[in-house]
Amino acid sequence: MSIIIEFFVAPSHEAAAAVAEGGPDGAFESLVYGNFDAEEALIEWEGIFTGRSFDELVTADEPEAVAGSDGWESPVVFAVSQVLQDALAAANQSRLVDVSRLWVQERAADGEALDQEIATKILSDLARLARGIGGRDHRLYCWMA
Template identity: 70%
Template sequence: MSIVIKFFGAPDRDAAAAVAHGGPDGVFESLTFGNFDAEEALIEWESIFTGRSFEELAVAGEPDGVADPDDGEGVVVLAASRVLQDALAAADERRLAEVSQLWVQERAADGEVFDRETATGILTGLADLARAIGGREDRLYCWMA
């Protein structure tokens, strides 16, 4: 199974939902990754940053579904919480490495092998994007196909 994941900043939910079928490339600044469950990762990252449990965040509706035009059978657009976006934007290199290590450990506990360097690269890229879009008051979204 191959999953394409693109994190991007957009001014609002409608703008983010508008790229559901074509993706954010050429419309919004984006970062592309692949082959992990970004919906689950958004919850795990917020849990690690905030200390809230995965279950608590899932029950609270995180991450927020913005678009699911194929009713779970294709592309989906999710909104990262403002709490996660702010935590990413505020995180320094040491904190990002720490969160990455904890995320790698969580994935390993579920039988998924993730390289720590790759995980740190993902979170560092997201932190840079969160800082860039935060100055424009945009929100952080995730497109998956």
């Protein structure tokens, strides 16, 4: 499980990968969280938004690692899929609450307690970050250490 999780916006995979060692703090606008498996969350969120299965998304190599995926010995950076980024940007608050509720249920089925309010806040914050990208050629990324 990750200790520090930062979601951030960057102009390219190369720019995102460049902050792998120290994290995006100060280099890019970011949101900081902790103590959940963000890689798994990205897969679960995309599955909830799109109806694709967890296994299907894993087989499709989602989320895409852009830096440091050498067995968690170092920090890692994942690119949030364009599909998930677009779904977050388009979601209204009601949809975000529904997705967070389903995410909490998935975590509970795996024996992990996740607070509904925190889950909704995370997804709402990410949606706001995704909406802020607008027409720019930027992507959402996730850094974990």
